[in-house]
Amino acid sequence: MTDQSRIRFPQFYITSPQPCPYLEGRYEKKVFTHLLGDEPVSLNNTLTQAGFRRSQNIAYRPACEDCQACVSVRVLVNEFRPGRTFRRIVARNEDLRGHSRAAVATGEQYGLLRRYLDARHADGGMADMTEHDYVAMVEDTTIQTGIIEYRQPAAEPGETGPLIAAALTDTLEDGLSMVYSFYEPYDEARSLGTFMVLDHIERARRLGLPYVYLGYWVDGSRKMTYKTRFQPLEALTHGGWRRLPPPS
Secondary structure: OOHHHHOOOOOOEEOOOEEOOOOOOOEEOEEEEEOOOOOHHHHHHHHHHOOOEEEOOEEEEEOOOOOOOEEEEEEEHHHOOOOHHHHHHHHHOOOOEEEEEOOOOOHHHHHHHHHHHHHHOOOOOOOOOOHHHHHHHHHOOOOOEEEEEEEOOOOOOOOOOOEEEEEEEEEOOOEEEEEEEEEOOOOHHHOHHHHHHHHHHHHHHHHOOOEEEEEEEEOOOHHHHHHHHOOOEEEEEOOEEEEEOOOO
């Protein structure tokens, strides 16, 4: 038996068309595969670099007909320099403490997620997520992942401060991939979504990892405009990863 015959290639599948959550009047299709087999970590690394995203043990990417608006993007960590606005956001959140935890779901995390979904994405695809669904999202995985919790200072010594933001984050061979993040929706002054991206960039820098993967940027979707602020940013094109011009 040759080495070639022992390689297990993943099987890919196509979903049926569904209404696009980003561009009104369009429909999306996805190609996906299961992150199983002998080397799911290596497979997840390879697929992420090829523009796939992870959800539990499934890796997927858009496969829409006549539309290529969804573009995988990643921040170039070593060249990133925060401007004045970003520095102000970091200063605004200097009291927060971020701790990396094992991929174990808690009721406190789900409570925060529920407030976030109800306030920001009440009509989104995750609006009906139950606590059981959340546990599966966090814990049903075969790859290297974890939860980064962001807490305010405790009221008393020895106590745990309130959870204000969290990010489910994969550690890849070349970067950090922000799978899903959520935060206290009523504390708008902190700009917690932006702060978590900035914090991940610094975490990747300390780990010696060159990229932070932000998922898909969708040209024409206001929900995704914020991602282009983290420059320099690379986008995956037919010719490979190329720098995405900063917004005008």
